[in-house]
Amino acid sequence: MTAHPTPDIFWFLPTSGDTRYLGTSDFGRAPSLDYLRDIAVTADRLGYDGLLIPTGASCQDPWVVAASLIHATQRIKLLVALRTSISGPTASARQAATLDQALNGRLLLNVVPGGDATELAADGAFFSHDGRYENADEFLTVWRRLLAGETVDFAGKHIRVEGARNFHPAVQRPYPPLYFGGSSPAAHDLAAKHVDAYLTWGEPPAQVAEKIADVRARAAKQGRTLRFGVRLHVIARETEAEAWAEADRLISRLTDAEIAAAQAGQARMDSVGQARMAALHGGQRDRLVIGPNLWAGVGLVRGGAGTALVGAPDQIAARLRDYQALGVDTFVLSGYPHLEESIRFAELVFPLLGKTAVTLRESSQTGGAFDVRHIQRQASAS
Numbered sequence: 001m002t003a004h005p006t007p008d009i010f011w012f013l014p015t016s017g018d019t020r021y022l023g024t025s026d027f028g029r030a031p032s033l034d035y036l037r038d039i040a041v042t043a044d045r046l047g048y049d050g051l052l053i054p055t056g057a058s059c060q061d062p063w064v065v066a067a068s069l070i071h072a073t074q075r076i077k078l079l080v081a082l083r084t085s086i087s088g089p090t091a092s093a094r095q096a097a098t099l100d101q102a103l104n105g106r107l108l109l110n111v112v113p114g115g116d117a118t119e120l121a122a123d124g125a126f127f128s129h130d131g132r133y134e135n136a137d138e139f140l141t142v143w144r145r146l147l148a149g150e151t152v153d154f155a156g157k158h159i160r161v162e163g164a165r166n167f168h169p170a171v172q173r174p175y176p177p178l179y180f181g182g183s184s185p186a187a188h189d190l191a192a193k194h195v196d197a198y199l200t201w202g203e204p205p206a207q208v209a210e211k212i213a214d215v216r217a218r219a220a221k222q223g224r225t226l227r228f229g230v231r232l233h234v235i236a237r238e239t240e241a242e243a244w245a246e247a248d249r250l251i252s253r254l255t256d257a258e259i260a261a262a263q264a265g266q267a268r269m270d271s272v273g274q275a276r277m278a279a280l281h282g283g284q285r286d287r288l289v290i291g292p293n294l295w296a297g298v299g300l301v302r303g304g305a306g307t308a309l310v311g312a313p314d315q316i317a318a319r320l321r322d323y324q325a326l327g328v329d330t331f332v333l334s335g336y337p338h339l340e341e342s343i344r345f346a347e348l349v350f351p352l353l354g355k356t357a358v359t360l361r362e363s364s365q366t367g368g369a370f371d372v373r374h375i376q377r378q379a380s381a382s
Helices: 033-046 062-068 089-102 117-122 129-147 185-194 205-221 240-250 256-267 272-281 313-324 338-353 372-381
Strands: 008-012 050-053 077-083 107-112 152-155 160-164 178-180 197-201 227-236 289-291 308-311 328-334 361-363 369-371
Touching: 008 338, 033 050, 033 062, 033 338, 050 062, 050 328, 062 077, 062 089, 077 089, 089 107, 089 129, 089 160, 129 152, 129 160, 129 185, 178 185, 185 205, 197 205, 197 272, 197 328, 205 227, 205 313, 227 240, 227 313, 227 338, 240 308, 256 272, 308 313, 313 328, 313 338, 328 338
Parallel strands: 008 050, 008 328, 050 077, 077 107, 107 178, 178 197, 197 227, 227 308, 227 328
Antiparallel strands: 152 160, 361 369
16 A cells, blocks of 8 residues: 555634525524634644634634634644735735744734625725735735745835835745745746645646646746645545435525525626536536535535535545645645534544544544533533
8 A cells, every 4th residue: 555645634614604504594603712712722622733714704714713722722823814905915024024923933923815896895995806906916026035034125016115114924935935825827936936735726636737737837947836725625524325315405495596695696707717616517416426425516516515425424535635646735624513523533544544533532732631521512512
Protein backbone atom coordinates (compact mmCIF):
# COMPACT_ATOMS: atom_id res chain seq x y z
CA MET A 1 0.00 0.00 0.00
CA THR A 2 1.32 3.45 -0.94
CA ALA A 3 2.08 5.65 2.02
CA HIS A 4 0.42 9.07 1.98
CA PRO A 5 1.56 12.08 3.98
CA THR A 6 -0.84 13.33 6.62
CA PRO A 7 -2.69 16.34 5.22
CA ASP A 8 -3.64 19.45 7.12
CA ILE A 9 -7.35 19.30 7.93
CA PHE A 10 -9.19 22.56 8.59
CA TRP A 11 -12.79 22.94 9.73
CA PHE A 12 -15.25 25.75 8.97
CA LEU A 13 -16.90 28.23 11.32
CA PRO A 14 -20.49 28.99 10.16
CA THR A 15 -20.60 32.68 11.02
CA SER A 16 -23.79 33.23 9.00
CA GLY A 17 -25.65 30.49 10.88
CA ASP A 18 -25.89 26.72 10.95
CA THR A 19 -28.61 24.21 10.11
CA ARG A 20 -29.64 20.56 9.85
CA TYR A 21 -31.50 21.12 6.57
CA LEU A 22 -30.54 23.29 3.59
CA GLY A 23 -33.13 25.86 2.59
CA THR A 24 -35.88 27.35 4.69
CA SER A 25 -36.55 25.32 7.81
CA ASP A 26 -37.28 25.62 11.50
CA PHE A 27 -33.97 24.02 12.43
CA GLY A 28 -31.56 26.91 11.96
CA ARG A 29 -28.98 27.86 14.57
CA ALA A 30 -28.07 31.50 14.97
CA PRO A 31 -24.33 32.30 14.78
CA SER A 32 -24.06 33.41 18.38
CA LEU A 33 -20.53 33.84 19.64
CA ASP A 34 -21.21 31.16 22.25
CA TYR A 35 -22.14 28.61 19.57
CA LEU A 36 -19.22 29.58 17.34
CA ARG A 37 -16.92 29.24 20.33
CA ASP A 38 -18.26 25.73 20.98
CA ILE A 39 -17.37 24.72 17.42
CA ALA A 40 -13.93 26.30 17.62
CA VAL A 41 -13.07 24.72 20.97
CA THR A 42 -14.30 21.34 19.75
CA ALA A 43 -12.24 21.53 16.56
CA ASP A 44 -9.20 22.63 18.55
CA ARG A 45 -9.41 19.74 20.99
CA LEU A 46 -10.20 17.15 18.33
CA GLY A 47 -6.96 17.98 16.53
CA TYR A 48 -8.03 19.97 13.47
CA ASP A 49 -5.13 22.01 12.13
CA GLY A 50 -7.03 25.16 11.22
CA LEU A 51 -10.39 26.90 11.26
CA LEU A 52 -11.70 28.93 8.32
CA ILE A 53 -13.58 32.05 9.45
CA PRO A 54 -15.51 33.24 6.37
CA THR A 55 -16.60 36.68 5.28
CA GLY A 56 -19.58 38.24 3.54
CA ALA A 57 -22.54 40.52 4.14
CA SER A 58 -24.44 37.74 5.92
CA CYS A 59 -21.51 36.76 8.15
CA GLN A 60 -20.39 37.96 11.55
CA ASP A 61 -17.25 40.06 11.22
CA PRO A 62 -14.35 37.60 10.87
CA TRP A 63 -11.80 39.70 12.74
CA VAL A 64 -14.06 40.21 15.75
CA VAL A 65 -14.94 36.51 15.78
CA ALA A 66 -11.24 35.58 15.58
CA ALA A 67 -10.44 37.95 18.44
CA SER A 68 -13.14 36.28 20.56
CA LEU A 69 -11.33 32.95 20.13
CA ILE A 70 -7.86 34.09 21.22
CA HIS A 71 -8.11 32.65 24.72
CA ALA A 72 -10.76 30.01 23.96
CA THR A 73 -8.43 28.07 21.65
CA GLN A 74 -4.92 26.82 22.26
CA ARG A 75 -3.42 25.14 19.22
CA ILE A 76 -5.64 25.50 16.16
CA LYS A 77 -4.74 28.11 13.53
CA LEU A 78 -7.35 30.68 12.49
CA LEU A 79 -7.75 31.39 8.76
CA VAL A 80 -9.26 34.89 8.68
CA ALA A 81 -10.52 36.80 5.64
CA LEU A 82 -8.34 39.65 4.35
CA ARG A 83 -10.74 41.82 2.34
CA THR A 84 -8.60 43.64 -0.21
CA SER A 85 -11.48 45.47 -1.92
CA ILE A 86 -13.05 47.08 1.15
CA SER A 87 -10.05 47.79 3.39
CA GLY A 88 -6.69 49.52 3.17
CA PRO A 89 -3.31 47.77 3.28
CA THR A 90 -1.78 49.80 6.11
CA ALA A 91 -4.62 49.38 8.60
CA SER A 92 -4.98 45.73 7.58
CA ALA A 93 -1.26 45.17 8.19
CA ARG A 94 -1.60 46.54 11.72
CA GLN A 95 -4.64 44.35 12.35
CA ALA A 96 -2.86 41.25 11.09
CA ALA A 97 0.28 41.88 13.12
CA THR A 98 -1.70 42.56 16.29
CA LEU A 99 -3.92 39.48 15.90
CA ASP A 100 -0.91 37.27 15.12
CA GLN A 101 0.75 38.51 18.30
CA ALA A 102 -2.40 37.80 20.32
CA LEU A 103 -2.62 34.30 18.83
CA ASN A 104 1.10 33.71 19.35
CA GLY A 105 1.68 32.97 15.68
CA ARG A 106 -1.55 31.07 14.93
CA LEU A 107 -2.94 33.48 12.32
CA LEU A 108 -3.47 32.58 8.67
CA LEU A 109 -5.04 34.97 6.16
CA ASN A 110 -7.50 34.20 3.38
CA VAL A 111 -7.24 36.85 0.65
CA VAL A 112 -10.76 37.75 -0.55
CA PRO A 113 -11.08 40.34 -3.35
CA GLY A 114 -14.81 39.47 -3.56
CA GLY A 115 -16.99 37.63 -6.05
CA ASP A 116 -20.26 39.55 -5.94
CA ALA A 117 -20.29 43.04 -7.43
CA THR A 118 -23.63 43.84 -5.79
CA GLU A 119 -22.30 42.99 -2.33
CA LEU A 120 -19.12 44.98 -2.96
CA ALA A 121 -21.16 48.00 -4.10
CA ALA A 122 -23.11 47.87 -0.84
CA ASP A 123 -19.75 48.17 0.93
CA GLY A 124 -18.76 51.12 -1.24
CA ALA A 125 -16.38 49.23 -3.55
CA PHE A 126 -16.93 49.55 -7.29
CA PHE A 127 -14.63 47.38 -9.38
CA SER A 128 -14.87 45.41 -12.58
CA HIS A 129 -13.98 41.73 -12.27
CA ASP A 130 -10.35 42.20 -13.30
CA GLY A 131 -10.24 45.58 -11.58
CA ARG A 132 -10.67 44.05 -8.16
CA TYR A 133 -7.71 41.77 -8.88
CA GLU A 134 -5.64 44.77 -9.99
CA ASN A 135 -6.54 46.40 -6.68
CA ALA A 136 -5.68 43.21 -4.78
CA ASP A 137 -2.29 43.07 -6.49
CA GLU A 138 -1.50 46.62 -5.36
CA PHE A 139 -2.91 45.96 -1.87
CA LEU A 140 -0.78 42.86 -1.35
CA THR A 141 2.32 44.54 -2.77
CA VAL A 142 2.06 47.23 -0.10
CA TRP A 143 0.83 44.90 2.64
CA ARG A 144 3.63 42.37 2.23
CA ARG A 145 6.31 45.08 2.20
CA LEU A 146 4.89 46.66 5.35
CA LEU A 147 4.92 43.40 7.28
CA ALA A 148 8.45 42.72 6.05
CA GLY A 149 9.47 45.86 7.92
CA GLU A 150 9.83 48.30 5.04
CA THR A 151 8.79 51.93 4.93
CA VAL A 152 6.63 52.07 1.83
CA ASP A 153 5.98 54.72 -0.79
CA PHE A 154 3.64 53.41 -3.46
CA ALA A 155 1.52 55.03 -6.16
CA GLY A 156 -0.65 52.66 -8.18
CA LYS A 157 -3.87 52.81 -10.11
CA HIS A 158 -5.98 52.08 -7.04
CA ILE A 159 -3.75 52.50 -3.98
CA ARG A 160 -1.37 55.25 -2.94
CA VAL A 161 0.60 55.49 0.31
CA GLU A 162 3.47 57.73 1.41
CA GLY A 163 5.81 56.84 4.23
CA ALA A 164 3.66 53.91 5.33
CA ARG A 165 5.12 51.79 8.10
CA ASN A 166 4.06 48.96 10.40
CA PHE A 167 5.64 49.53 13.81
CA HIS A 168 4.75 46.28 15.58
CA PRO A 169 5.70 43.13 13.63
CA ALA A 170 3.75 39.91 13.49
CA VAL A 171 5.09 36.82 15.24
CA GLN A 172 5.34 35.00 11.89
CA ARG A 173 7.93 36.54 9.61
CA PRO A 174 7.83 38.09 7.19
CA TYR A 175 4.04 37.83 7.57
CA PRO A 176 1.29 35.31 8.41
CA PRO A 177 0.81 32.91 5.47
CA LEU A 178 -1.57 34.00 2.73
CA TYR A 179 -4.23 31.64 1.37
CA PHE A 180 -6.40 32.45 -1.65
CA GLY A 181 -8.90 30.91 -4.05
CA GLY A 182 -10.07 32.06 -7.47
CA SER A 183 -10.67 30.46 -10.84
CA SER A 184 -10.19 33.22 -13.43
CA PRO A 185 -6.89 33.97 -15.21
CA ALA A 186 -6.64 37.20 -13.20
CA ALA A 187 -7.07 35.23 -9.96
CA HIS A 188 -4.43 32.69 -10.99
CA ASP A 189 -1.99 35.52 -11.74
CA LEU A 190 -2.63 37.02 -8.31
CA ALA A 191 -2.03 33.66 -6.65
CA ALA A 192 1.18 33.09 -8.59
CA LYS A 193 2.58 36.47 -7.59
CA HIS A 194 1.57 36.84 -3.97
CA VAL A 195 0.10 33.95 -1.98
CA ASP A 196 1.53 30.96 -0.18
CA ALA A 197 -1.33 28.49 -0.65
CA TYR A 198 -3.90 28.28 -3.45
CA LEU A 199 -7.33 26.89 -2.55
CA THR A 200 -9.89 25.55 -4.99
CA TRP A 201 -13.47 24.52 -4.42
CA GLY A 202 -14.11 20.79 -4.69
CA GLU A 203 -14.41 20.20 -8.40
CA PRO A 204 -13.76 16.69 -9.81
CA PRO A 205 -10.06 15.77 -9.58
CA ALA A 206 -9.42 16.17 -13.32
CA GLN A 207 -10.61 19.78 -13.21
CA VAL A 208 -8.67 20.46 -10.02
CA ALA A 209 -5.55 19.05 -11.69
CA GLU A 210 -5.91 21.54 -14.56
CA LYS A 211 -6.23 24.48 -12.17
CA ILE A 212 -3.25 23.37 -10.09
CA ALA A 213 -1.12 22.92 -13.21
CA ASP A 214 -2.01 26.41 -14.43
CA VAL A 215 -1.32 28.13 -11.11
CA ARG A 216 1.89 26.17 -10.66
CA ALA A 217 3.13 27.19 -14.13
CA ARG A 218 2.30 30.85 -13.54
CA ALA A 219 4.07 30.77 -10.16
CA ALA A 220 7.16 29.19 -11.73
CA LYS A 221 7.43 32.15 -14.09
CA GLN A 222 7.55 34.35 -10.98
CA GLY A 223 10.26 32.12 -9.47
CA ARG A 224 7.83 30.96 -6.79
CA THR A 225 6.26 27.70 -5.56
CA LEU A 226 2.87 27.37 -3.86
CA ARG A 227 1.05 24.87 -1.70
CA PHE A 228 -2.43 23.70 -2.70
CA GLY A 229 -5.69 22.98 -0.89
CA VAL A 230 -9.29 21.99 -1.57
CA ARG A 231 -12.45 23.34 0.08
CA LEU A 232 -15.16 20.69 0.48
CA HIS A 233 -18.18 19.68 2.53
CA VAL A 234 -18.18 16.15 3.95
CA ILE A 235 -20.90 13.64 4.80
CA ALA A 236 -19.13 10.69 6.40
CA ARG A 237 -21.07 7.81 7.93
CA GLU A 238 -20.20 4.28 9.01
CA THR A 239 -21.71 2.89 5.79
CA GLU A 240 -22.08 4.33 2.30
CA ALA A 241 -25.85 3.81 2.39
CA GLU A 242 -26.13 5.89 5.57
CA ALA A 243 -24.04 8.66 4.02
CA TRP A 244 -26.17 8.94 0.88
CA ALA A 245 -29.33 8.84 2.95
CA GLU A 246 -27.97 11.79 4.95
CA ALA A 247 -27.19 13.68 1.71
CA ASP A 248 -30.78 13.17 0.59
CA ARG A 249 -32.09 14.29 3.98
CA LEU A 250 -30.00 17.46 3.90
CA ILE A 251 -31.84 18.75 0.81
CA SER A 252 -35.18 17.07 1.55
CA ARG A 253 -36.87 20.34 2.50
CA LEU A 254 -35.62 22.35 -0.43
CA THR A 255 -38.35 23.60 -2.73
CA ASP A 256 -37.93 24.09 -6.47
CA ALA A 257 -38.63 27.79 -5.93
CA GLU A 258 -35.78 28.06 -3.43
CA ILE A 259 -33.40 26.35 -5.85
CA ALA A 260 -34.45 28.60 -8.73
CA ALA A 261 -34.04 31.75 -6.63
CA ALA A 262 -30.61 30.69 -5.37
CA GLN A 263 -29.40 29.78 -8.86
CA ALA A 264 -30.65 33.09 -10.27
CA GLY A 265 -28.79 34.97 -7.55
CA GLN A 266 -25.58 33.08 -8.23
CA ALA A 267 -25.92 33.67 -11.98
CA ARG A 268 -25.87 37.44 -11.39
CA MET A 269 -22.38 37.18 -9.88
CA ASP A 270 -19.29 37.69 -12.02
CA SER A 271 -17.32 34.99 -10.18
CA VAL A 272 -15.75 32.43 -12.52
CA GLY A 273 -15.49 29.96 -9.65
CA GLN A 274 -19.19 30.32 -8.86
CA ALA A 275 -20.06 29.72 -12.51
CA ARG A 276 -17.94 26.55 -12.47
CA MET A 277 -19.76 25.33 -9.36
CA ALA A 278 -23.17 25.97 -10.93
CA ALA A 279 -22.19 24.19 -14.13
CA LEU A 280 -21.56 20.97 -12.21
CA HIS A 281 -25.29 20.45 -11.57
CA GLY A 282 -27.14 23.07 -13.61
CA GLY A 283 -29.64 23.52 -10.80
CA GLN A 284 -31.02 20.02 -11.43
CA ARG A 285 -31.67 17.50 -8.66
CA ASP A 286 -30.89 14.59 -11.01
CA ARG A 287 -27.36 15.83 -11.80
CA LEU A 288 -25.91 15.94 -8.32
CA VAL A 289 -23.52 12.96 -8.40
CA ILE A 290 -20.57 14.33 -10.37
CA GLY A 291 -17.88 11.77 -9.56
CA PRO A 292 -17.07 8.89 -7.23
CA ASN A 293 -18.44 9.94 -3.82
CA LEU A 294 -18.62 13.56 -5.05
CA TRP A 295 -22.02 15.24 -4.70
CA ALA A 296 -23.04 18.76 -5.78
CA GLY A 297 -26.25 19.02 -3.76
CA VAL A 298 -25.01 21.72 -1.40
CA GLY A 299 -24.50 24.05 -4.38
CA LEU A 300 -28.20 23.99 -5.23
CA VAL A 301 -28.71 26.83 -2.75
CA ARG A 302 -25.35 27.63 -1.16
CA GLY A 303 -22.97 30.03 -2.86
CA GLY A 304 -19.27 29.31 -2.82
CA ALA A 305 -18.19 25.77 -2.05
CA GLY A 306 -21.04 23.57 -3.24
CA THR A 307 -19.72 20.01 -3.34
CA ALA A 308 -19.43 17.31 -0.71
CA LEU A 309 -17.62 14.03 -0.35
CA VAL A 310 -20.22 11.42 0.61
CA GLY A 311 -19.49 7.89 1.79
CA ALA A 312 -18.06 5.50 4.31
CA PRO A 313 -14.81 6.48 6.05
CA ASP A 314 -12.55 4.47 3.73
CA GLN A 315 -14.23 5.98 0.67
CA ILE A 316 -13.83 9.55 1.97
CA ALA A 317 -10.18 8.90 2.76
CA ALA A 318 -9.61 7.43 -0.71
CA ARG A 319 -11.14 10.47 -2.41
CA LEU A 320 -8.99 12.82 -0.31
CA ARG A 321 -5.94 10.82 -1.37
CA ASP A 322 -6.98 11.32 -5.00
CA TYR A 323 -6.60 15.04 -4.43
CA GLN A 324 -3.37 14.54 -2.51
CA ALA A 325 -1.94 12.75 -5.54
CA LEU A 326 -2.40 16.02 -7.46
CA GLY A 327 -0.26 17.93 -4.95
CA VAL A 328 -2.92 18.98 -2.44
CA ASP A 329 -1.76 19.08 1.19
CA THR A 330 -4.63 20.95 2.87
CA PHE A 331 -8.37 20.27 3.07
CA VAL A 332 -10.81 22.88 4.37
CA LEU A 333 -13.91 20.91 5.34
CA SER A 334 -17.39 21.52 6.69
CA GLY A 335 -20.63 19.67 7.33
CA TYR A 336 -24.13 20.31 8.62
CA PRO A 337 -24.53 20.92 11.49
CA HIS A 338 -20.94 21.95 11.92
CA LEU A 339 -20.54 21.03 15.57
CA GLU A 340 -21.72 17.44 15.32
CA GLU A 341 -20.11 16.83 11.94
CA SER A 342 -16.71 18.03 13.15
CA ILE A 343 -16.86 15.31 15.79
CA ARG A 344 -18.13 12.60 13.46
CA PHE A 345 -15.54 13.28 10.76
CA ALA A 346 -12.69 13.26 13.27
CA GLU A 347 -13.85 10.00 14.80
CA LEU A 348 -14.44 8.19 11.52
CA VAL A 349 -11.80 9.54 9.14
CA PHE A 350 -8.87 11.02 11.10
CA PRO A 351 -7.25 7.61 11.80
CA LEU A 352 -7.36 6.78 8.07
CA LEU A 353 -5.47 9.98 7.24
CA GLY A 354 -2.64 9.42 9.69
CA LYS A 355 -4.04 11.78 12.31
CA THR A 356 -4.49 10.90 15.97
CA ALA A 357 -7.59 8.82 16.60
CA VAL A 358 -10.42 10.58 18.42
CA THR A 359 -12.60 8.98 21.08
CA LEU A 360 -15.87 10.13 22.62
CA ARG A 361 -13.98 11.33 25.67
CA GLU A 362 -10.79 13.07 24.63
CA SER A 363 -8.46 14.75 27.10
CA SER A 364 -7.91 18.43 26.43
CA GLN A 365 -4.50 20.02 26.38
CA THR A 366 -5.23 21.47 29.78
CA GLY A 367 -5.67 18.00 31.24
CA GLY A 368 -9.43 18.04 31.67
CA ALA A 369 -11.87 15.58 30.17
CA PHE A 370 -13.44 16.63 26.90
CA ASP A 371 -16.97 15.23 26.70
CA VAL A 372 -18.10 15.81 23.13
CA ARG A 373 -21.46 14.19 23.84
CA HIS A 374 -22.17 16.91 26.40
CA ILE A 375 -21.37 19.65 23.88
CA GLN A 376 -23.49 17.89 21.25
CA ARG A 377 -26.46 17.78 23.63
CA GLN A 378 -26.04 21.47 24.41
CA ALA A 379 -26.05 22.42 20.71
CA SER A 380 -29.05 20.21 19.93
CA ALA A 381 -31.01 21.95 22.65
CA SER A 382 -30.21 25.43 21.27
